[in-house]
Amino acid sequence: MSFKGLGVKTDNNPQAFRAKVSIRRNVLEAIGADRSVFDAFAGAGEMYSAVWKDAAFYTGCDQKPQRDGRLMFCADNRRVLRTIDLAPFSIFDLDGYGSPWVQAIIIADRRRVAPGELLGLVLTEGAGLSYKANIVPEAIAVLTGLRTGESSGCRKSRTR
Numbered sequence: 001m002s003f004k005g006l007g008v009k010t011d012n013n014p015q016a017f018r019a020k021v022s023i024r025r026n027v028l029e030a031i032g033a034d035r036s037v038f039d040a041f042a043g044a045g046e047m048y049s050a051v052w053k054d055a056a057f058y059t060g061c062d063q064k065p066q067r068d069g070r071l072m073f074c075a076d077n078r079r080v081l082r083t084i085d086l087a088p089f090s091i092f093d094l095d096g097y098g099s100p101w102v103q104a105i106i107i108a109d110r111r112r113v114a115p116g117e118l119l120g121l122v123l124t125e126g127a128g129l130s131y132k133a134n135i136v137p138e139a140i141a142v143l144t145g146l147r148t149g150e151s152s153g154c155r156k157s158r159t160r
């Protein structure tokens with residue numbers, strides 16, 4: 001989660017930690033621990049240690065090198081998600097600092113879901129303060145059809 005404008009950025013806000021673990025535990029139980037997890041913002045692996053280590057298969061991704069023995073891509077997750085075969089993965093964890101929607105769009109576009117198949121998508125939306133400041137992440141503007149002028153408050157100033 002990020003606290004833009006407050007100068008505080010944390011990988012796992014202590015106040016949210018239990019809820020984040022609990023959500024992921026629920027998803028793993030619903031989808032099945034015999035399935036494969038793609039952890040797109042894998043970081044230091046707190047969610048891995050708390051939950052994803054219990055999945056049968058795990059692949060992480062982080063742009064910062066992590067040297068703890070997990071199977072990891074060290075790269076921008078947008079490039080990896082656009083490139084690799086996503087079919088083997090049944091759970092995607094998008095636990096970034098900001099908005100997870102670019103990555104979510106790539107997954108929605110590339111991961112076909114068969115009728116009756118279960119797919120888990122866990123999102124951390126860290127753009128809350130941006131929304132309060134009337135700034136909408138670009139991917140949300142595209143998804144909702146908002147024009148950036150409207151989302152950044154320019155429309156208001158034009159009508160004055």
Ligand SMILES: C[S@@+](CC[C@H](N)C(=O)[O-])C[C@H]1O[C@@H](n2cnc3c(N)ncnc32)[C@H](O)[C@@H]1O
Binds near residue numbers: 001011047076
């Ligand atoms: C909130 S932390 C992740 C915490 C992690 N899920 C855990 O359980 O400890 C966000 C991580 O995303 C990584 N990151 C940010 N943007 C990225 C990108 N485009 N591709 C890959 N990793 C990224 C950062 O390096 C950081 O380690």
